[in-house]
Amino acid sequence: MVHIIEREVKTRGQGDVKDVTPEVVAAVEESGLTDGLVTVFVAGSTAGMTTIEFEPGAVADLDRAFEQIAPRHADYRHHLRWGDDNGSSHVRAAILGPSLSVPLKDGVPVLGTWQQIVLVEFDTRPRARKYIIQLLGE
Amino acid sequence: MVHIIEREVKTRGQGDVKDVTPEVVAAVEESGLTDGLVTVFVAGSTAGMTTIEFEPGAVADLDRAFEQIAPRHADYRHHLRWGDDNGSSHVRAAILGPSLSVPLKDGVPVLGTWQQIVLVEFDTRPRARKYIIQLLGE
Amino acid sequence: MVHIIEREVKTRGQGDVKDVTPEVVAAVEESGLTDGLVTVFVAGSTAGMTTIEFEPGAVADLDRAFEQIAPRHADYRHHLRWGDDNGSSHVRAAILGPSLSVPLKDGVPVLGTWQQIVLVEFDTRPRARKYIIQLLGE
Numbered sequence: 161m162v163h164i165i166e167r168e169v170k171t172r173g174q175g176d177v178k179d180v181t182p183e184v185v186a187a188v189e190e191s192g193l194t195d196g197l198v199t200v201f202v203a204g205s206t207a208g209m210t211t212i213e214f215e216p217g218a219v220a221d222l223d224r225a226f227e228q229i230a231p232r233h234a235d236y237r238h239h240l241r242w243g244d245d246n247g248s249s250h251v252r253a254a255i256l257g258p259s260l261s262v263p264l265k266d267g268v269p270v271l272g273t274w275q276q277i278v279l280v281e282f283d284t285r286p287r288a289r290k291y292i293i294q295l296l297g298e
Numbered sequence: 299m300v301h302i303i304e305r306e307v308k309t310r311g312q313g314d315v316k317d318v319t320p321e322v323v324a325a326v327e328e329s330g331l332t333d334g335l336v337t338v339f340v341a342g343s344t345a346g347m348t349t350i351e352f353e354p355g356a357v358a359d360l361d362r363a364f365e366q367i368a369p370r371h372a373d374y375r376h377h378l379r380w381g382d383d384n385g386s387s388h389v390r391a392a393i394l395g396p397s398l399s400v401p402l403k404d405g406v407p408v409l410g411t412w413q414q415i416v417l418v419e420f421d422t423r424p425r426a427r428k429y430i431i432q433l434l435g436e
Numbered sequence: 437m438v439h440i441i442e443r444e445v446k447t448r449g450q451g452d453v454k455d456v457t458p459e460v461v462a463a464v465e466e467s468g469l470t471d472g473l474v475t476v477f478v479a480g481s482t483a484g485m486t487t488i489e490f491e492p493g494a495v496a497d498l499d500r501a502f503e504q505i506a507p508r509h510a511d512y513r514h515h516l517r518w519g520d521d522n523g524s525s526h527v528r529a530a531i532l533g534p535s536l537s538v539p540l541k542d543g544v545p546v547l548g549t550w551q552q553i554v555l556v557e558f559d560t561r562p563r564a565r566k567y568i569i570q571l572l573g574e
Contacts, residue, residue, distance in 0.1 A: 217513035237355035263570035294401035375493035
């Protein structure tokens, strides 16, 4: 069986991280699947998906690491092309990736206790982000 | 239903990024699947898969970030082992990862408008890269 | 068909990398699947999954890159919250990601010759790590 659910979340711009675990767990429950795979995918090239212990400290630490990898206020060739200011966003998003897949067991994603599924906003402005929760299984 | 398609793309070496979205879209169309998941996987430990806005500026910015994370002309223990010069390639590829999964909806990968599926070459020499397009769904 | 297998591996703490390819290959064989997708997922927010050429040089090079991205002995806000010392672990794990999906062909994961599936320990202490091998296919 295949299920697909679209959701939206509003973000405040670069460094904002949203815990979407409750939405993913609810989507699995609604599907009735007990075994299978859930894939969470963010459409767009300036955001990413991963897991983290969702508490403000770890979230801020992650943002600081990405600021070192691709500083917001550096020169980017992407800026020259479009007059954009979000070159750092594209680089960070490409490195993190837009997709996360988590196995299901007994109808629940097999996450650790302190492990949440998060959408990481990298764009320099607030966005309304569409993400897809996709389920495969039985 | 399960489908697997193998494709090859020639790269010019480190920093070369290939847009494989047309091949992925065509593979989905040929499969006849409307709903499911497409996984694109590059076999090999010196290349990776991700999404990016595929324009030369963003691609160059990504390369620069990886050059900072794992500089090409630094010392690597991997070089001592094999006499290779591609320690930077292995590190970059392990961080990016070889796999990307994208949900399908109505027979199309649910990518953003400016979001392409790309194979990122990290090796220090040109390669003929095999990658696999794998489809699960109905 | 859906199969799920749980495995455990003991690690020695940050920088320890475990080759779990034999366990994954064995799980695929036991399942009897010939075509499909295998997803390997580590439950927990201080470890990650990827592929690498599994030899001590490349593994040490990867550790050095992560030490630059998120130095172990830096200040982390996560430390202020819990009195933990593993802020570097959370940042590294979020960047690498907990999940890896590999297509199957003829009953074997389509890895390159020098490409192994690895669990990367980022926590600052030894751990007994649970990971899940999940199979979808036919």
